[in-house]
Amino acid sequence: MKIGYPCVNETLECSAARTFRLASYTPERVVEAVAANLACLQQILEWNLAHGLLFFRMGSGIVPFGSHEINTFPWQTQFKSEFRAIGDFIKAHNMRVSFHPDQFVVLNSPDPGIVQRSIDELIYQGSLLDLMELDSTAKLQIHAGGAYGDKGSALARWVETFHTMLPEEVKVRLVVENDDRLYSLRECLSLHDETGVPILFDNFHHECLNYGEPMHEALRLAAATWHPTRDGVLMMDYSSQSLGERKGKHTDSLVPELFRGFLTDLGDLDVDMMLEIKDKEASAVKAIGILRELNLVPAAPAGYEPPVFAPRPSLTDAEGNQIVAAKKPRKKPAKPASATEAAPAASPKPRRAAKATPPSDPTL
DNA sequence: TCATGTCAAGGCGTC
DNA sequence: GACGCCTTGACATGA
Numbered sequence: 001m002k003i004g005y006p007c008v009n010e011t012l013e014c015s016a017a018r019t020f021r022l023a024s025y026t027p028e029r030v031v032e033a034v035a036a037n038l039a040c041l042q043q044i045l046e047w048n049l050a051h052g053l054l055f056f057r058m059g060s061g062i063v064p065f066g067s068h069e070i071n072t073f074p075w076q077t078q079f080k081s082e083f084r085a086i087g088d089f090i091k092a093h094n095m096r097v098s099f100h101p102d103q104f105v106v107l108n109s110p111d112p113g114i115v116q117r118s119i120d121e122l123i124y125q126g127s128l129l130d131l132m133e134l135d136s137t138a139k140l141q142i143h144a145g146g147a148y149g150d151k152g153s154a155l156a157r158w159v160e161t162f163h164t165m166l167p168e169e170v171k172v173r174l175v176v177e178n179d180d181r182l183y184s185l186r187e188c189l190s191l192h193d194e195t196g197v198p199i200l201f202d203n204f205h206h207e208c209l210n211y212g213e214p215m216h217e218a219l220r221l222a223a224a225t226w227h228p229t230r231d232g233v234l235m236m237d238y239s240s241q242s243l244g245e246r247k248g249k250h251t252d253s254l255v256p257e258l259f260r261g262f263l264t265d266l267g268d269l270d271v272d273m274m275l276e277i278k279d280k281e282a283s284a285v286k287a288i289g290i291l292r293e294l295n296l297v298p299a300a301p302a303g304y305e306p307p308v309f310a311p312r313p314s315l316t317d318a319e320g321n322q323i324v325a326a327k328k329p330r331k332k333p334a335k336p337a338s339a340t341e342a343a344p345a346a347s348p349k350p351r352r353a354a355k356a357t358p359p360s361d362p363t364l
Numbered sequence: 365t366c367a368t369g370t371c372a373a374g375g376c377g378t379c
Numbered sequence: 380g381a382c383g384c385c386t387t388g389a390c391a392t393g394a
Contacts, residue, residue, distance in 0.1 A: 008388075021390060022372060059388090068372065103385080104373035117373065146375050181376080248385090 001297055002096055002272040004055025005284040009047060011307065014040035019064040027073040030064060034075055037062045038082045045089055051307065052288045052300065053281065054095045055235075055272045057141075060102065060125055067117070067124035076131060087132025096272055097134065098235065099125040100141040107166075108145040108158040115161055122170045129173060136172040137232030141200050144176055144183035144191065155187060159194040175200040175235065178222075180208035180248045185218050189225070198226045202237040203262060204276070208248050215265040223269055234269070238262065239276040250276050254283035256290060263294070282309040 007017070018033045018040075041058065048056055065071040090097055105118040122140055129138045148154050162171065176192075177200040178185045185206055188199045201222035203215065213221065223234040240258045242249040254277055277283040285306055291297040300306075 015389075017388065019371090019389065021370090024391085061388090065372075070372095102373080103375075106374060109374080111374095114374075121373080148375090246385095 001270060001291065002055035003053055003284050003287050003291065003297070004048075004057060004096075004272070004274050005053070005280045006057040006100065006274060006276060007059040008280055009044045010280050010282070011309075012040070012043055012047060014043055016040040016044060017059045017061040019061050022065065022068070022070065025065065025070050030071065030073045030075060031078065033064050034062065034079055035082075038079060038086065042086055042089065045086070045095065048281075049093050049095065051281070051285055052292075052297065053284050054093070055097075055274060056095065057098050057100055057274055058128075060099055060121075062128060063124070066128075067120040076127065080131060083128065083131035084133055087134050090132065090134060096137060096232070096235075097129070097132075098139045098141055098274070099128070101125055103143070105142050106145040107142070107161045108148075108154045110148060110157070115165070119161075119165055119170070122174070123167060126170045126173050130169060136230055138173065139175045139198075139200070139231075139235060140170065140173045141175050141177055141235070143179045144187060147182050151182065151187065155183075155190060158191060162191075162195045162197065171197075172230065175231075177202055177237065178205050178209070180205040182209075184209045184211060185213060185221060186211050189221060192225045198231050198234075200235050200237065202239075202276075204237070204239040204241070204248075204250065207241070215262070216267060219266060219269055219271075223271070232272070234271045235274065236271050237274045237276045250278060252278040254279075254286045256286065259287060259290060263290075263296070279309070285309075 008015070014036070016037045018036045020029050020033065041062065045056065048054070060066070063071070063075050066075075089095075101118075101121050105121050106114055107118055109115050109118070122142075125140055129140075132138075144155065144158055146154060162174075166174070175198045176188050178188045179202070185199065185201070191197055192199055199222040201219060203219075206213075206215065206218050210218065219234075219236075222236070226232065226234050238259075239250040240255055241247070242251045254275065273287075275283050275287060288297060289306060292299055
């Protein structure tokens with residue numbers, strides 16, 4: 001079992017997601033950003049290795065505007081050796097990596113332009129893995145997409161796009177994740193039946209949306225969609241409900257008792273687990289500690305001292321007991337918990353008014 | 365220097 | 380149809 005966390009290491013000073021505004025695009029800025037991002041990615045992987053974290057979800061912004069038509073700079077050849085070196089490091093230490101293209105990648109959109117941009121993005125992110133010379137166990141993780149009022153037709157479009165439009169190098173890396181609102185494990189299994197695409201299982205999404213499959217059974221159904229040599233062991237996302245937040249909100253920090261309970265459901269099933277938890281590597285280190293106690297992963301090297309993370313401010317109950325880690329303060333003040341606490345603010349600007357490109361009609 | 369607004373990209377729910 | 384929200388790190392800008 002490998003344990004990982006997504007995209008950002010909050011301990012290190014560097015960022016592997018340096019970017020810039022589209023309006024200020026220049027080839028020089030691409031070079032500068034990619035060089036910095038790859039250097040930071042290497043640092044993150046080294047940090048992870050030192051702490052026994054062998055799974056990592058890379059951020060998709062390694063190459064700013066990597067799939068955008070504006071970016072004609074030949075970064076693939078310019079940074080070929082750097083990509084290969086990172087791939088060599090990953091392979092040498094038996095690590096596993098993935099990408100999770102974000103919500104803009106929608107293969108079942110009725111809008112052909114959105115589908116094409118989605119495919120371009122998948123080709124871009126797949127090409128990063130190809131440049132690292134990683135095999136097809138390094139995956140591209142997406143959701144099934146929108147429902148558009150007719151999930152049957154939407155799923156059929158997904159299958160059609162998969163068979164007719166995706167290049168082979170994307171198909172072998174693509175995995176589909178059950179989501180928490182529209183497409184449960186069952187719908188993803190239907191996609192697997194039609195395409196062979198493996199299902200990346202998200203335990204928390206399954207808790208939010210399911211057809212009554214018990215967790216241990218759901219895990220095994222998802223695991224059976226992974227071809228052992230082509231795909232590797234089941235990748236899964238792990239999280240749990242944040243107390244006092246909306247349904248579906250990830251917790252801020254690993255809850256050890258819930259994690260131990262989940263390991264019971266897991267039983268002897270081998271998985272690689274991505275912790276989708278707010279405090280990133282801090283929870284991953286915590287999880288590794290628990291797994292080492294249970295002898296589910298190799299023991300730490302002699303003399304290993306786990307890192308100490310600064311405690312976060314926390315909410316407490318009337319007795320002063322910690323309930324849940326508080327939100328990490330953001331630059332923008334958090335929204336008040338209730339409307340009655342809201343300040344009499346001036347009417348906010350429309351969120352999308354300043355966008356350069358208007359969004360497509362959501363009613364399509 | 366710091367705080368705040370905004371950023372390539374989408375879809376859904378509410379009013 | 381318009382708008383807010385989801386999520387969220389980092390850039391850009393103005394005070």
